[in-house]
Amino acid sequence: xxxxxxxxxxxxxxxxxxxxxxxxxxxxxxxxxxxxxxxxxxxxxxxxxxxxxxxxxxxxxxxxxxxxxxxxxxxxxxxxxxxxxxxxxxxxxxxxxxxxxxxxxxxxxxxxxxxxxxxxxxxxxxxxxxxxxxxxxxxxxxxxxxxxxxxxxxxxxxxxxxxxxxxxxxxxxxxxxxxxxxxxxxxxxxxxxxxxxxxxxxxxxxxxxxxxxxxxxxxxxxxxxxxxxxxxxxxxxxxxxxxxxxxxxxxxxxxxxxxxxxxxxxxxxxxxxxxxxxxxxxxxxxxxxxxxxxxxxxxxxxxxxxxxxxxxxxxxxxxxxxxxxxxxxxxxxxxxxxxxxxxxxxxxxxxxxxxxxxxxxxxxxxxxxxxxxxxxxxxxxxxxxxxxxxxxxxxxxxxxxxxxxxxxxxxxxxxxxxxxxxxxxxxxxxxxxxxxxxxxxxxxxxxxxxxxxxxxxxxxxxxxxxxxxxxx
Numbered sequence: 030x031x032x033x034x035x036x037x038x039x040x041x042x043x044x045x046x047x048x049x050x051x052x053x054x055x056x057x058x059x060x061x062x063x064x065x066x067x068x069x070x071x072x073x074x075x076x077x078x079x080x081x082x083x084x085x086x087x088x089x090x091x092x093x094x095x096x097x098x099x100x101x102x103x104x105x106x107x108x109x110x111x112x113x114x115x116x117x118x119x120x121x122x123x124x125x126x127x128x129x130x131x132x133x134x135x136x137x138x139x140x141x142x143x144x145x146x147x148x149x150x151x152x153x154x155x156x157x158x159x160x161x162x163x164x165x166x167x168x169x170x171x172x173x174x175x176x177x178x179x180x181x182x183x184x185x186x187x188x189x190x191x192x193x194x195x196x197x198x199x200x201x202x203x204x205x206x207x208x209x210x211x212x213x214x215x216x217x218x219x220x221x222x223x224x225x226x227x228x229x230x231x232x233x234x235x236x237x238x239x240x241x242x243x244x245x246x247x248x249x250x251x252x253x254x255x256x257x258x259x260x261x262x263x264x265x266x267x268x269x270x271x272x273x274x275x276x277x278x279x280x281x282x283x284x285x286x287x288x289x290x291x292x293x294x295x296x297x298x299x300x301x302x303x304x305x306x307x308x309x310x311x312x313x314x315x316x317x318x319x320x321x322x323x324x325x326x327x328x329x330x331x332x333x334x335x336x337x338x339x340x341x342x343x344x345x346x347x348x349x350x351x352x353x354x355x356x357x358x359x360x361x362x363x364x365x366x367x368x369x370x371x372x373x374x375x376x377x378x379x380x381x382x383x384x385x386x387x388x389x390x391x392x393x394x395x396x397x398x399x400x401x402x403x404x405x406x407x408x409x410x411x412x413x414x415x416x417x418x419x420x421x422x423x424x425x426x427x428x429x430x431x432x433x434x435x436x437x438x439x440x441x442x443x444x445x446x447x448x449x450x451x452x453x454x455x456x457x458x459x460x461x462x463x464x465x466x467x468x469x470x471x472x473x474x475x476x477x478x479x480x481x482x483x484x485x486x487x488x489x490x491x492x493x494x495x496x497x498x499x500x501x
Contacts, residue, residue: 031097036143058220166235187264190487190490194499268287268426287323319422384399439458440457447468466482
């Protein structure tokens with residue numbers, strides 16, 4: 030794999046970012062790709078390590094050493110074919126995946142893993158540039174009709190796989206455009222939406238029917254799908270946000286992150302925001318509660334809107350700067366990470382619990398906080414206040430929305446409120462109803478959604494036809 034001595038000869042070099050003072054002026058992607066000759070060197074660093082733990086680190090089981098070797102040999106089209114065999118949308122994961130494969134890389138023992146994510150993104154972007162990404166319509170039709178509800182990464186992956194298996198697939202999306210969280214949750218500065226649009230065009234050419242602006246369970250009864258389709262796959266995500274029911278929560282200016290972020294994405298995409306109260310950070314002191322990716326997206330968006338300051342607080346303790354490799358490698362480590370948005374000037378604080386909000390004239394003016402121990406118990410005498418004009422709640426999601434479609438279908442839920450289904454059959458308690466992605470597993474990564482969409486498509490195809498050639 031690669032060059033036998035490549036990991037000794039070439040240092041790890043990853044993509045750079047445009048300077049902060051430039052990138053916060055717009056919502057454009059600010060990642061600077063590596064030149065082809067440097068990509069060749071980075072691919073050469075993939076050593077013949079015997080057991081490629083990166084395979085296990087990658088939820089879609091990308092054949093990473095193989096496509097690295099092909100890039101090293103300048104066989105880019107073959108690298109694309111290899112990558113395309115396991116991942117429907119490497120242009121998504123190559124931009125927004127946290128790269129658990131790199132954490133599992135043997136070279137990560139010395140904190141210098143192969144730049145797998147960068148190589149993945151370079152392969153698929155070149156494939157689009159060269160015209161290698163073409164529609165792959167099924168050579169025959171099965172006569173079976175499948176409804177996929179929710180057009181996020183799980184729904185898109187499942188719909189594409191099922192269409193390629195010869196089924197008539199209709200993908201329902203409640204919003205005006207396809208993409209789910211990819212389009213309406215992830216800011217354009219992390220992934221511009223033309224990246225989604227070109228895949229939608231490919232899927233349309235493969236026969237996928239898109240029904241946008243149709244909210245199943247609201248605009249149409251879920252039972253109607255049961256009558257019209259031979260199988261129904263639920264991929265609507267986990268959209269019920271975790272709230273913070275403390276005194277003062279009713280004050281104006283305390284908003285859910287997923288009310289804030291989609292508004293800006295719609296503005297950038299030229300869509301109307303809709304008949305809702307606009308949430309804007311310009312000229313305000315913003316506090317983001319929640320230390321994950323959604324919180325980081327709120328930070329970057331707030332700075333671009335012109336926030337005076339952004340503070341991010343997290344109830345978890347501050348993680349260590351470096352993990353203990355002997356204990357955790359090749360698993361995903363808990364360690365201090367700084368996102369590109371956090372690096373744009375956010376103040377970060379850990380082990381902080383919000384006790385209450387305070388305000389004037391019905392609008393929030395601050396948070397009353399206390400520091401907590403490792404069991405989240407308050408530490409006496411550590412109370413403090415953070416001034417705020419806008420508070421964004423980014424504490425994750427607890428489950429799918431139960432009202433509407435799920436209640437109409439009557440599917441059994443698991444103890445966490447997700448649709449009950451295993452990872453072999455992906456079948457719910459209701460015959461011919463299947464579930465995948467965050468709606469089944471709970472809040473997770475885009476790459477896990479793609480994996481579940483692919484596997485669920487195989488399960489649906491097997492259930493419909495009694496046999497399947499779709500990969501698992």
